[in-house]
Amino acid sequence: MIGKGVRFVKRIYQLRVIGLSIGFFCVAAGFLQNPVGWPLWALLAFHGYLWPHLAYRLALRSKIPYRAERLNLVIDTAFGGFWLIAMQGNLVPGAVILAMLSMDNIAAGGTRLFLRGLVGSVVGALLGLLLLDFRFLPQSDIYTVVACLPMLALYPLALGKSTYDMSKKLAERSREFETVSQRDGLTGLLNxxxxxxxxxxxxxxxxxxxxxxxxxxxxxxxxxxxxxxxxxxxxxxxxxxxxxxxxxxxxxxxxxxxxxxxxxxxxxxxxxxxxxxxxxxxxxxxxxxxxxxxxxxxxxxxxxxxxxxxxxxxxxxxxxxxxxxxxxxxxxxxxxxxxxxxx
Incomplete structure (x- = not known):
């Protein structure tokens, strides 16, 4: 298992950079609708623009990059639960952020990783309730809704493109394996x-x-x-x-x-x-x-x-x-x- 998953880490890194940089504006719109202090703004900037690169380095330096990256995906969903509380339960950006993060987990690890991410979201939300002054304000104004549109439009395209590229590589690899299974190793003729x-x-x-x-x-x-x-x-x-x-x-x-x-x-x-x-x-x-x-x-x-x-x-x-x-x-x-x- 040592060293396994480097390509997986690189694929998730590209998606995380795109997703969190766009997701920044969803949460920022929620913060503007229900104002918060500068520490939360600083944490949002860290999560949106520094965390993708830090997570990438941490995963590559671990003995088993694949496992480390799956842990990073759970951390992403924990952040999502935290942002939901920080935005006072603002419904539209909260739903968009959690849906996109859950989509990542399903695509990367199926039902098991999705469930782990769900637990991560609950833990993040509980941490938010513990640390923040929470008031349930689910309504989203028009500016918040508009700020969420790029996330809804662009990130599924990026995820779909990544999935398509991976499917092409798997199909090519399958054809290679099929050829190898049909050929004599020395002469290249049919076995x-x-x-x-x-x-x-x-x-x-x-x-x-x-x-x-x-x-x-x-x-x-x-x-x-x-x-x-x-x-x-x-x-x-x-x-x-x-x-x-x-x-x-x-x-x-x-x-x-x-x-x-x-x-x-x-x-x-x-x-x-x-x-x-x-x-x-x-x-x-x-x-x-x-x-x-x-x-x-x-x-x-x-x-x-x-x-x-x-x-x-x-x-x-x-x-x-x-x-x-x-x-x-x-x-x-x-x-x-x-x-x-x-x-």
């Missing part, structure tokens, strides 16, 4: 869990819409020798280079994933078997051309199994099993070749 989900979807599309698609499984030949001879770092480079070669030589609609180890899978969507076979053969030839390039595939070739969708397949795993068998038949034939099963 097995995700591409198998897509294979199920493709299987259902082919069955329901009679779409033609093929499944291509690929295995890097002699890859184990690279790890044993040159080490796993070189092996990782080979895998990443091969992944890039797949991206460069397959269609944008093709779904490329890592099956596991040195095995890869490609879902060739909406393609005739002859076109899929031509594409797979061209891919094998591209690997042959790149295998001896410096720091590329370190001599690797590929064995490939290509199987088109068949209506008699029970489920997606039947499709996958057939492609896997075809790939291993390619290995049995001496590697660096394609075994294909058409419609």
């Amino acid at each position: 097995r869990r995700y591409w198998e989900t897509l294979l199920i979807e493709e299987f259902n599309i082919c069955r329901e819409r009679k779409q033609r698609s093929s499944l291509l499984l690929l295995d890097l030949d002699h890859f184990k020798n690279i790890n044993d001879t040159h080490g796993h770092l070189v092996g990782d480079e080979v895998l990443k280079n091969f992944a890039q070669l797949l991206r460069d030589n397959l269609r944008a609609d093709d779904l490329i994933g890592r099956y596991g180890g040195e095995e890869f899978v490609v879902i060739l969507r909406d393609i005739s078997f002859s076109e899929a076979e031509t594409l797979a053969a061209r891919l094998i030839e591209q690997v042959r051309r790149h295998r001896h390039e410096h720091n590329s595939l370190w001599g690797c070739t590929i064995s490939a199994g290509l199987v088109s969708f068949h209506g008699d397949m029970e489920a997606h795993y039947s499709w996958l099993q057939r492609a896997d068998n075809a790939m291993y038949r390619a290995k049995d034939r001496g590697r660096d070749c394609l075994v294909a099963e058409g419609e």
Whole structure:
């Protein structure tokens, strides 16, 4: 928890600076309607223009800024309860100040922080009753009402803008997490869990819409020798280079994933078997051309199994099993070749 909440503190700091500087005029209007002494004016100036910066520094210097800032929000509501008493219960500015402070607490910490703020408001009000000469004068004149309008108009806009910005960041972070959960960490290709989900979807599309698609499984030949001879770092480079070669030589609609180890899978969507076979053969030839390039595939070739969708397949795993068998038949034939099963 140590150090947690710095961004939260900075977000609240901006809102507090805006809210309390505008709120100053609400309370000041109440003071002018029901005059008070200079100590209360001084305390109001402190709360409106110095407290936001002090609260910010205190929160950042604490071990757990998040907790410190939540305490600051409760202190804000305690001030709100105190101002209500100091204004002799002036209804409009008191309601505006407490409503805006409660809105802050709800936005920052939900019901629990709202309830803590409510307690803070009661404590502040009790302190005001203890220290001040209170007379209940709830009526608000026109000048006080007008002075509260900027708070009613501007502060909800600032809070809404802050909430919108935070929602955008959360949406971006959610998309990043979603991408990470779908991708293989080394190659950047689709990981097995995700591409198998897509294979199920493709299987259902082919069955329901009679779409033609093929499944291509690929295995890097002699890859184990690279790890044993040159080490796993070189092996990782080979895998990443091969992944890039797949991206460069397959269609944008093709779904490329890592099956596991040195095995890869490609879902060739909406393609005739002859076109899929031509594409797979061209891919094998591209690997042959790149295998001896410096720091590329370190001599690797590929064995490939290509199987088109068949209506008699029970489920997606039947499709996958057939492609896997075809790939291993390619290995049995001496590697660096394609075994294909058409419609």
